[in-house]
Amino acid sequence: MKIIPFCLLVCLCGCAGLTAGNDSARAEAVRRLRRLAFAADLYKSQYGVYPDSAALFSFVQDRTLGLDPWGVPPGLDIVPSDRVAERGADFRLTSAGPDRRFGTGDDIGFPVR
16 A cells, blocks of 8 residues: 655645636636626616626626626627627627636636527
8 A cells, every 4th residue: 555645645635626616716707707698688678789898887786796706807898790690699708717817718708699
Protein backbone atom coordinates (compact mmCIF):
# COMPACT_ATOMS: atom_id res chain seq x y z
CA MET A 1 0.00 0.00 0.00
CA LYS A 2 1.31 3.43 -0.97
CA ILE A 3 1.01 6.40 1.30
CA ILE A 4 0.23 9.67 -0.41
CA PRO A 5 2.23 12.54 1.07
CA PHE A 6 0.02 14.86 3.08
CA CYS A 7 0.94 17.97 1.04
CA LEU A 8 -0.04 16.19 -2.20
CA LEU A 9 -3.34 15.09 -0.66
CA VAL A 10 -4.09 18.64 0.47
CA CYS A 11 -3.23 19.98 -2.99
CA LEU A 12 -5.46 17.43 -4.75
CA CYS A 13 -8.39 18.05 -2.43
CA GLY A 14 -7.92 21.81 -2.64
CA CYS A 15 -7.84 21.77 -6.44
CA ALA A 16 -10.98 19.64 -6.57
CA GLY A 17 -12.69 22.10 -4.24
CA LEU A 18 -11.70 25.03 -6.42
CA THR A 19 -13.09 23.32 -9.50
CA ALA A 20 -16.35 22.47 -7.75
CA GLY A 21 -16.71 26.06 -6.53
CA ASN A 22 -15.99 27.40 -9.99
CA ASP A 23 -18.58 25.06 -11.51
CA SER A 24 -21.24 26.24 -9.08
CA ALA A 25 -20.34 29.89 -9.78
CA ARG A 26 -20.61 29.23 -13.53
CA ALA A 27 -24.02 27.59 -12.99
CA GLU A 28 -25.10 30.64 -10.97
CA ALA A 29 -23.88 32.95 -13.75
CA VAL A 30 -25.99 31.06 -16.32
CA ARG A 31 -29.01 31.18 -13.98
CA ARG A 32 -28.65 34.96 -13.64
CA LEU A 33 -28.20 35.43 -17.39
CA ARG A 34 -31.36 33.39 -18.04
CA ARG A 35 -33.32 35.54 -15.60
CA LEU A 36 -31.98 38.69 -17.25
CA ALA A 37 -32.98 37.30 -20.64
CA PHE A 38 -36.50 36.74 -19.35
CA ALA A 39 -36.56 40.33 -18.05
CA ALA A 40 -35.33 41.63 -21.43
CA ASP A 41 -38.09 39.74 -23.23
CA LEU A 42 -40.64 41.09 -20.76
CA TYR A 43 -39.29 44.61 -21.32
CA LYS A 44 -39.65 44.16 -25.08
CA SER A 45 -43.23 42.95 -24.71
CA GLN A 46 -44.07 46.10 -22.71
CA TYR A 47 -42.08 48.71 -24.65
CA GLY A 48 -41.69 47.19 -28.12
CA VAL A 49 -37.88 47.24 -28.15
CA TYR A 50 -35.11 45.49 -26.28
CA PRO A 51 -33.56 47.55 -23.49
CA ASP A 52 -30.01 48.80 -23.35
CA SER A 53 -27.95 47.73 -20.32
CA ALA A 54 -28.99 50.65 -18.12
CA ALA A 55 -32.69 50.18 -18.88
CA LEU A 56 -32.48 46.41 -18.32
CA PHE A 57 -30.76 46.69 -14.95
CA SER A 58 -33.18 49.37 -13.74
CA PHE A 59 -36.12 47.27 -14.99
CA VAL A 60 -35.27 44.10 -13.03
CA GLN A 61 -36.49 43.86 -9.46
CA ASP A 62 -33.77 41.47 -8.26
CA ARG A 63 -30.66 43.60 -7.76
CA THR A 64 -28.43 40.49 -7.50
CA LEU A 65 -28.91 40.06 -11.26
CA GLY A 66 -26.95 43.26 -11.85
CA LEU A 67 -23.68 41.45 -11.09
CA ASP A 68 -22.32 38.06 -12.04
CA PRO A 69 -20.98 35.78 -9.27
CA TRP A 70 -17.57 37.45 -9.62
CA GLY A 71 -18.95 40.96 -9.05
CA VAL A 72 -18.94 42.21 -12.66
CA PRO A 73 -22.03 43.62 -14.41
CA PRO A 74 -23.03 41.37 -17.34
CA GLY A 75 -22.53 42.66 -20.86
CA LEU A 76 -25.52 43.11 -23.16
CA ASP A 77 -25.07 43.19 -26.92
CA ILE A 78 -28.08 43.96 -29.10
CA VAL A 79 -27.91 42.17 -32.45
CA PRO A 80 -28.88 44.35 -35.42
CA SER A 81 -32.18 43.16 -36.95
CA ASP A 82 -30.52 42.28 -40.27
CA ARG A 83 -28.18 39.84 -38.46
CA VAL A 84 -30.67 38.10 -36.14
CA ALA A 85 -31.16 35.13 -38.50
CA GLU A 86 -27.39 34.77 -38.87
CA ARG A 87 -26.72 34.99 -35.12
CA GLY A 88 -29.86 33.11 -34.05
CA ALA A 89 -30.66 35.62 -31.33
CA ASP A 90 -31.93 39.16 -30.78
CA PHE A 91 -29.24 39.88 -28.20
CA ARG A 92 -26.50 38.22 -26.20
CA LEU A 93 -25.82 38.48 -22.48
CA THR A 94 -22.29 37.76 -21.30
CA SER A 95 -20.65 37.19 -17.94
CA ALA A 96 -16.95 38.06 -17.80
CA GLY A 97 -16.28 34.80 -15.94
CA PRO A 98 -13.83 34.08 -13.13
CA ASP A 99 -11.05 36.29 -14.52
CA ARG A 100 -13.44 39.29 -14.49
CA ARG A 101 -12.40 40.36 -18.01
CA PHE A 102 -14.57 40.30 -21.13
CA GLY A 103 -13.24 38.79 -24.33
CA THR A 104 -11.33 35.92 -22.73
CA GLY A 105 -11.86 32.17 -22.88
CA ASP A 106 -13.75 31.89 -19.60
CA ASP A 107 -16.59 34.24 -20.60
CA ILE A 108 -20.08 32.81 -20.26
CA GLY A 109 -22.46 33.81 -23.05
CA PHE A 110 -26.18 33.37 -23.19
CA PRO A 111 -27.87 33.81 -26.58
CA VAL A 112 -31.51 34.70 -26.45
CA ARG A 113 -34.27 34.07 -28.97
